[in-house]
Amino acid sequence: MVITSKQNPAVKELASLKEKKGRRERGSFLVEGVKMVSECAACGMEIVRIALREGYEGERLPYPTLELGAEVFRHISDEKAPQGIVAEVKIPCCAPEPPQKSCLFLDGVADPANVGAIIRTAAAAGYEEIYLADCADPYAPKSVRASMSGVFYTKLMRGMREELFEALRGIPMIAADMDGEDAFSFLPPEKFCLCIGNEGNGLSDAVRKRAAYTVAIPMEGRMESLNAAVSASVLMYFLKKNKEKGI
């Protein structure tokens, strides 16, 4: 049966996941589009249900499935050109734990597209453990989309700074900051935590104080900073390469 009312309780639940409050209440988030939904299923995320737009002709997945009228589907979708498939997925429960490998600390990154793009690079560069304090919600639709499945392949640990510091006890923190030493000639310790700050204000004092090292990306001319996702990505790759191949 095709659901055609926005007042339908299931539709209201799905639509609520576009907002932080709804995600918190239901403990789940939205994954949209053919590729991401199938990757999400393939990597063992817990899919609560699938919503399809009436007439959807792609492959069906073995989960409880709702069929929605076009208008109602547009209402729950966050895409400009929706492909007609959305999944409600459980947010994995990740209490902060010490990292197994070199990891990432996001300190007040406020733009969900930046959070998502950073998660995307982190998954590709091998920084699968990500600590987030005071950041945009990584499970917001914009972030999930920008992460291009990165949210499925990383462990996202959110918490208060002090709580995250506790999990990171003993791990040298490398702060990314304009005043740091040249990141391109910096040889990082075997296992470290790279810290990236807010788009406008940089790192919090709490993180600055804890940092064992501070590194900067050299810049020419009158440019003062880079996009947060760009800085994070350039640093993730340079530190990794310097550690593996030397400087």
Added chain:
Amino acid sequence: MVITSKQNPAVKELASLKEKKGRRERGSFLVEGVKMVSECAACGMEIVRIALREGYEGERLPYPTLELGAEVFRHISDEKAPQGIVAEVKIPCCAPEPPQKSCLFLDGVADPANVGAIIRTAAAAGYEEIYLADCADPYAPKSVRASMSGVFYTKLMRGMREELFEALRGIPMIAADMDGEDAFSFLPPEKFCLCIGNEGNGLSDAVRKRAAYTVAIPMEGRMESLNAAVSASVLMYFLKKNKEKGI
């Protein structure tokens, strides 16, 4: 006199600059916010006029200045939280010319925020000559904002691919592509042109065919690609560093 009508001809002209058609017709673009407008003036861009929101208390600049009512100012502004100052600035006339240094070729980059973020990194990493074929307009408000003044410090040459290739004759082109060799162990020639493709489809066949080298950023796990601005930025910095310090 404060202008309070959206029908005022000057207001209509300013508002038209939010669209490509308006920018093409007037040959100018909008720069918004205190910092970017003052940097724009400081670096010698040709400012046509300034528009201030009624009650603006910041510094006044020595250009023809309009004062707009709050509602009218919001109409011409592209910001969510406008600071109350906008400049109309002439688009520099940049016919494609051979590059002086290593440079960048953007081949179908479609998202203005990506185009802007790439220009921002290019200005910081020292790739000041940028060739753009079939890209989002770098003078769109989203791109200008994402470039963080980078559009003032770079030379943006737009044209058809063949026309740009002509200007780049004799310069080895390095294509960024998933199937390329490891960019981190790649020693680039003294002077080169790094080519970055479309977000979804990568480089055009025309650019692929012309490329002397193809490089890729190594990726782990199941990630297949990075954000276009991230890839471009990581590659710009790695090629620069490899050229200067060796691999």
